[in-house]
Amino acid sequence: MPDRILADGRVAAEPDARERRVVWVIGIGLVVSTLFFTILHHGFPQVLDVPSNAGIPYTDYPTVFILDLIPFGLAWLCFHHARRRLGLYRAMIFLGGSFVFTGIEESMWILLGRYAQELQAALPSAPNAVLGQGSQEISGTYYFTRGFFWFIETPLLACLGWFFVAYSCVYVANLILPRARLGFRAVAGGLLAMNLDLWLDPVQTHETFKSWIWAQSDRINIFSIPLSNFMGWFLLIFLFALVFERLPNMVKRWGSAQAALYFYGVLFALEIGILIFFGIYGSIAMRLIPEPINLTIWGI
Amino acid sequence: METSRWDQVLDYFPILAYFGFWLQGAVLGAILTGEPRLMKLGFVTAPAILAMLLAVVRIHHQHRKPANHPDSTGTV
Numbered sequence: 001m002p003d004r005i006l007a008d009g010r011v012a013a014e015p016d017a018r019e020r021r022v023v024w025v026i027g028i029g030l031v032v033s034t035l036f037f038t039i040l041h042h043g044f045p046q047v048l049d050v051p052s053n054a055g056i057p058y059t060d061y062p063t064v065f066i067l068d069l070i071p072f073g074l075a076w077l078c079f080h081h082a083r084r085r086l087g088l089y090r091a092m093i094f095l096g097g098s099f100v101f102t103g104i105e106e107s108m109w110i111l112l113g114r115y116a117q118e119l120q121a122a123l124p125s126a127p128n129a130v131l132g133q134g135s136q137e138i139s140g141t142y143y144f145t146r147g148f149f150w151f152i153e154t155p156l157l158a159c160l161g162w163f164f165v166a167y168s169c170v171y172v173a174n175l176i177l178p179r180a181r182l183g184f185r186a187v188a189g190g191l192l193a194m195n196l197d198l199w200l201d202p203v204q205t206h207e208t209f210k211s212w213i214w215a216q217s218d219r220i221n222i223f224s225i226p227l228s229n230f231m232g233w234f235l236l237i238f239l240f241a242l243v244f245e246r247l248p249n250m251v252k253r254w255g256s257a258q259a260a261l262y263f264y265g266v267l268f269a270l271e272i273g274i275l276i277f278f279g280i281y282g283s284i285a286m287r288l289i290p291e292p293i294n295l296t297i298w299g300i
Numbered sequence: 301m302e303t304s305r306w307d308q309v310l311d312y313f314p315i316l317a318y319f320g321f322w323l324q325g326a327v328l329g330a331i332l333t334g335e336p337r338l339m340k341l342g343f344v345t346a347p348a349i350l351a352m353l354l355a356v357v358r359i360h361h362q363h364r365k366p367a368n369h370p371d372s373t374g375t376v
Binding site: 005007011070071073074075077078080081084085161164165167168169171172173175176178188191192195196198199200202203204206207208209223297298299300 | 307310311313314315316317318320321322324325326329330332333334335337338340341342344345347348351352354355358359362363
């Protein structure tokens with residue numbers, strides 16, 4: 001099987017019995033966890049101290065349900081392509097990996113900010129840059145306001161959004177740099193995703209939508225959005241692309257089930273690595289830059 | 301035997317997904333805010349849009365290559 005996503009007319013083979021089992025486990029895991037966290041978010045908001053959506057537009061249930069259908073459709077386009085070109089096994093690994101990788105990463109940041117005071121009390125040596133101090137009005141780092149389905153504290157539309165943005169950017173990077181090494185293609189994929197976010201974030205955080213709310217600004221901001229957010233977009237897709245292209249080698253070495261476990265283990269280790277990286281970055285930025293800087297065009 | 305029409309269309313799907321997200325999340329969003337500054341900010345995504353268009357051209361060329369037949373790849 002090809003190690004990268006191509007557009008050469010190849011049709012992947014049907015999955016064998018072991019691959020099918022992995023596909024089922026990932027699929028059921030995604031559905032069950034999404035249902036669980038959706039019920040928790042809407043039915044028992046006090047458990048994770050979900051902030052109120054009072055005054056935030058487009059947050060009624062019919063609207064958020066309809067808005068969730070759009071990323072479903074866009075994700076289907078990429079999943080169908082992946083299934084045909086890479087096979088159901090690798091398509092599902094990509095979907096599950098990007099969904100969980102980003103869902104956990106986003107939720108980790110949201111919850112670290114939400115429970116900053118408790119964590120600060122429990123871990124007095126933890127840097128404020130990691131836990132987030134928040135503004136005077138809202139404590140924490142950031143949080144999402146809109147979504148019908150949820151994975152931990154990240155809306156399904158964000159998790160699926162990460163999947164299809166990652167897939168399309170990695171695919172396009174492979175197409176426009178066919179002879180480049182994996183590292184360069186992964187960098188290009190990360191930059192393509194980050195480039196979209198440079199516009200998407202200022203639009204979606206505007207008063208009209210407030211799709212997510214930043215409670216804490218970084219020392220360096222671009223268009224009033226923390227630089228760490230853009231670094232995060234780049235890093236997540238860059239690292240994911242690097243690991244995903246090694247999946248065929250993992251399968252050859254350990255078989256489909258163990259390779260899937262190893263793949264998700266590597267992603268989880270990377271989550272921790274990213275958290276440490278941003279902790280160090282935040283601490284250094286807070287020491288070196290006393291006042292926040294906003295790199296802006298037209299005052300945005 | 302050439303690659304089926306559906307398989308050729310399929311290769312544009314990931315790019316359609318990216319454009320769909322760009323249109324809905326950014327373009328339509330910026331229009332709805334009514335903020336001219338946010339609309340102008342859209343020019344920052346020009347590199348990504350150019351890359352997508354280049355990818356469309358590459359896919360079109362790949363589909364026209366005589367070597368790009370299922371028989372010659374031996375995978376169908």
